[in-house]
Amino acid sequence: MRILVTGHLGYIGVELTPVLRRLGHDVVGLDTDYFASGDFLAPPDDVPNLAMDMRDVTPEHLAGFDAVVHLAALSNDPLSDLNASLTYDINHAASVRLAEAAKAAGVSRFVFSSSCSLYGKAGDDELDEGAAFNPVTPYGESKVRVEQALSELADDDFSPVYLRNATAYGLSRRLRADVVVNNLVAHAVTTGKVMLQSDGTPWRPLVHVLDIAAAFAAALSAPRDAIHDRAFNVGRVGENYQIRDVAHLIAELAPECVVTYAEGAMPDIRDYRVDFTRIERELPGYEPQWTVRSGIEQLLAAYRDGGMTADGFTGPNYFRLRTITGLLDRGDLDPQLRWSRDRADTSSLELQPS
Ligand SMILES: NC(=O)c1ccc[n+]([C@@H]2O[C@H](COP(=O)([O-])OP(=O)(O)OC[C@H]3O[C@@H](n4cnc5c(N)ncnc54)[C@H](O)[C@@H]3O)[C@@H](O)[C@H]2O)c1
Numbered sequence: 003m004r005i006l007v008t009g010h011l012g013y014i015g016v017e018l019t020p021v022l023r024r025l026g027h028d029v030v031g032l033d034t035d036y037f038a039s040g041d042f043l044a045p046p047d048d049v050p051n052l053a054m055d056m057r058d059v060t061p062e063h064l065a066g067f068d069a070v071v072h073l074a075a076l077s078n079d080p081l082s083d084l085n086a087s088l089t090y091d092i093n094h095a096a097s098v099r100l101a102e103a104a105k106a107a108g109v110s111r112f113v114f115s116s117s118c119s120l121y122g123k124a125g126d127d128e129l130d131e132g133a134a135f136n137p138v139t140p141y142g143e144s145k146v147r148v149e150q151a152l153s154e155l156a157d158d159d160f161s162p163v164y165l166r167n168a169t170a171y172g173l174s175r176r177l178r179a180d181v182v183v184n185n186l187v188a189h190a191v192t193t194g195k196v197m198l199q200s201d202g203t204p205w206r207p208l209v210h211v212l213d214i215a216a217a218f219a220a221a222l223s224a225p226r227d228a229i230h231d232r233a234f235n236v237g238r239v240g241e242n243y244q245i246r247d248v249a250h251l252i253a254e255l256a257p258e259c260v261v262t263y264a265e266g267a268m269p270d271i272r273d274y275r276v277d278f279t280r281i282e283r284e285l286p287g288y289e290p291q292w293t294v295r296s297g298i299e300q301l302l303a304a305y306r307d308g309g310m311t312a313d314g315f316t317g318p319n320y321f322r323l324r325t326i327t328g329l330l331d332r333g334d335l336d337p338q339l340r341w342s343r344d345r346a347d348t349s350s351l352e353l354q355p356s
Pocket residue numbers: 008009010011012013014015032033034035036037054055056057072073074075076077078092115116117118166167168169170171176178181322
């Protein structure tokens with residue numbers, strides 16, 4: 003298949019594109035590349051890139067593709083709190099325009115990177131795909147709105163599918179240290195302390211970045227009936243954790259580290275458990291390989307081998323909000339998060355053939 007992957011230069015995207023290429027797909031990316039300063043251990047693969055802002059996509063850009071995988075977004079709650087209306091512009095309005103453009107261009111499959119955070123705060127039950135939406139941030143709300151809009155576009159020729167990822171962890175060449183497992187392990191390796199920012203009681207569903215990639219690959223090749231206008235929670239049965247249990251697992255695997263609580267640590271408002279039965283049973287070809295334990299082992303080895311330092315960890319490169327505010331402060335990005343003129347002139351807006 004010829005596949006356009008938006009956000010292919012982000013944390014998930016750089017590890018997804020090689021998986022798709024190994025399966026024989028012809029992959030083109032679309033990314034404005036906000037996080038070029040965030041390489042860890044190695045640069046991303048060289049993938050042909052429509053180096054542009056997704057807000058500017060037209061059907062012409064999408065002609066000839068069989069599928070769109072849509073990852074590009076302001077990708078977490080702190081970033082979306084920076085400016086809620088920008089979050090809705092990019093994550094919601096531009097995503098809907100992208101899907102409309104894809105449909106107009108004759109693209110038949112649209113795989114949307116949604117999030118379990120659309121469930122928001124919930125009770126003790128494990129939430130399946132039929133659970134009510136209860137988003138607690140603009141980020142979570144934007145995912146709800148896109149799923150609803152995509153569902154309206156679904157028809158005989160256009161099949162959207164909504165992959166509701168759990169919180170990701172694991173090594174990526176565009177590392178994020180602002181996701182909880184990666185953060186706790188990096189803090190442990192660089193300070194000897196596993197530092198909890200909340201009281202550690204909230205539940206979170208967790209999934210390895212390579213299992214997310216496997217889910218996207220499976221959604222692309224599954225028969226249409228298995229995915230058409232359907233949501234799947236992306237993770238693994240049993241992989242819901244209280245954050246304090248993750249912390250103690252890290253201390254078990256890195257015995258030189260001790261678990262500590264940040265001053266004034268409070269409960270986190272995000273607190274929910276998710277049921278992953280549907281994806282394991284009903285998405286053909288999806289076989290998750292990772293657990294939080296094996297992911298922590300991978301991160302410990304990578305951070306030690308890669309020389310993760312306290313300065314590197316606390317600096318601007320691996321925290322999405324810090325990178326963006328740094329680019330804004332330096333004037334590299336304008337308030338609409340578009341590259342300033344100087345930068346735009348040096349970045350290629352050419353459509354490169356694959
Ligand atoms: N990482 C997680 O834990 C997680 C969990 C659930 C859902 N998701 C979703 O998966 C997707 C990818 O997440 P990630 O962790 O890789 O995020 P990321 O921030 O690492 O990557 C996002 C990419 O999108 C690009 N981008 C953002 N706005 C753009 C625009 N206007 N035009 C073009 N490119 C733009 C960025 O340059 C970046 O490379 C997001 O939609 C996110 O909401 C992620």
